[in-house]
Amino acid sequence: MTGKYYSDPRPATKDEFKTLEKLADMIQYAYPVLAQFPRSEKFVLAADIKHIMLNAFKLCIEVGKKKSKKTSLFNLDVEIEALKRYIRLAYDLKFLSMHHYEVWSGKVAEIGRMIGGLIAAENQNPQKS
Numbered sequence: 001m002t003g004k005y006y007s008d009p010r011p012a013t014k015d016e017f018k019t020l021e022k023l024a025d026m027i028q029y030a031y032p033v034l035a036q037f038p039r040s041e042k043f044v045l046a047a048d049i050k051h052i053m054l055n056a057f058k059l060c061i062e063v064g065k066k067k068s069k070k071t072s073l074f075n076l077d078v079e080i081e082a083l084k085r086y087i088r089l090a091y092d093l094k095f096l097s098m099h100h101y102e103v104w105s106g107k108v109a110e111i112g113r114m115i116g117g118l119i120a121a122e123n124q125n126p127q128k129s
Contacts, residue, residue: 016063018114019060019063019111020057020061022110022111022114023056023057023060026053026107026108026111027053027054029103030049030050030104033096033100033104034049034050037095045086045093045095048086049086049090052079052083053083055079056076056079056080056083059075059076059079060076063118070119070123073115073118073122074119076115077112077115077119080108080111080112080115081112083108084105084108084109084112087104087108088101088105
C-alpha cells in the first residue's frame with residue numbers, strides 16, 4: 001500500500017499477513033468468550049487477556065513494518081506464550097468450558113507455530129543493514 005500519507009519501505013510477507021489474519025480471527029473468537037467470564041473477573045483477568053491479545057496484534061503489525069524484525073518477533077512470541085498461560089489459568093479457574101479452552105488454545109498454538117516459523121526464517125537470513 002502506497003499513497004500520499006503512507007509508504008512502506010518493504011511490504012510484509014505472505015506469512016506475516018497470515019499471522020495477522022489468524023490473530024484477528026482469534027481475537028474475534030475470544031471477545032464473546034471473555035464476555036461470559038464472571039462479573040468479578042471481567043475487569044481483571046479478562047481485561048488482562050484482552051490487553052495481551054491487542055498488544056500481540058500491534059506487535060504483529062510492527063513486524064510487518066520493520067526492516068529488522070528480531071526484537072518484535074521475540075516480543076510477539078513472549079505475548080503469545082503469556083496468552084497461552086492466561087487461557088490455561090482461566091480454564092483451571094473454571095471460567096472457560098472445555099470446548100472454549102480447546103478451540104481457543106488451538107488457535108493460539110497455531111499462531112505460536114507461525115511465529116516460530118517467522119523467527120526461524122529471520123534467524124536464517126543475515127541482517128542487511
